Amino acid sequence: MKLKFTIPSMDFSAAGKASTEAKRFLSRLGLDPGLVKRIAxxxxxxxxxIAIHGGGGGAELEISPEKIELLFKDNGPGIADLELAMTEGYSTASEEVRSMGFGAGMGMPNMKRNADSMDVDSKPGAGTRVVLVFNLAKAEPS
Ligand SMILES: Nc1ncnc2c1ncn2[C@@H]1O[C@H](COP(=O)(O)OP(=O)(O)O)[C@@H](O)[C@H]1O
Ligand SMILES: [Mg+2]
Structure with missing residues (x-):
């Protein structure tokens, strides 16, 4: 099963809409609340x-028996230095964006911390693709 979301650029009134929808959906499926929280x-x-740095794009949530996969895709400027982008506190957000409470530089480290795996594919000028995998606990054989 796959859910798709469109994420507009710099629309702060729509901020968090996709994750809110996804959270509601996953909760209804009866997934472990701790896992739902990590995914959200x-x-x-x-x-x-995607909204702030990527110029808008899309997200996909794919649910299979073994795992939940999140894909983020944009055609924005890309990430020049991935190691720097993964560093806590590093942000290229503008003063205006920071004044709205964003741009703490904790997003990428938070994504990595909450997922079981994180894969980033990005080149300057060629957009960014991030894949996060959340493993689903296997039932113990009885
Ligand atoms: N989709 C993206 N496109 C371009 N740059 C990005 C993208 N995602 C992250 N970045 C870069 O990585 C930096 C760190 O991201 P993050 O840890 O989420 O912090 P913040 O969003 O608060 O700046 C951003 O400031 C930006 O330079
Ligand atoms: Mg961020």
Missing amino acids: IAMYEGEMN
Whole structure:
């Protein structure tokens, strides 16, 4: 099963809309609340990065028996230095964006911390693609 979300650029009134919808959906599926929370946090950071840095784009949430996969895609400026982008506190957000309470530089580290794996594919000028995987707990054989 796959859910798709469109994320507009710099629309702060829509901020967090995709992650809120995803959270509601996953809760209804009866997933572990702790897991739903991790996914919602990571998705919020991912969608805000697309809105603020990526010039808008899309997210996909794919649910399978073994895992939940989140894909974030944009055609924005890309990330020049990934190691720097993954560093806590590093942000290229403008003063205006910071004055609204964004741009603390914790989004990428938060995504990594909450997911079981994180893969970033980005080149300057070629956009950014982030894949997060959340493993689903296997039932113990009885
Ligand atoms: N989708 C993206 N497109 C371009 N740059 C990005 C993207 N996502 C993250 N970045 C870069 O990585 C930096 C760190 O991201 P993050 O940890 O979420 O902090 P913040 O969003 O608060 O700046 C951003 O400031 C930006 O330079
Ligand atoms: Mg961010």
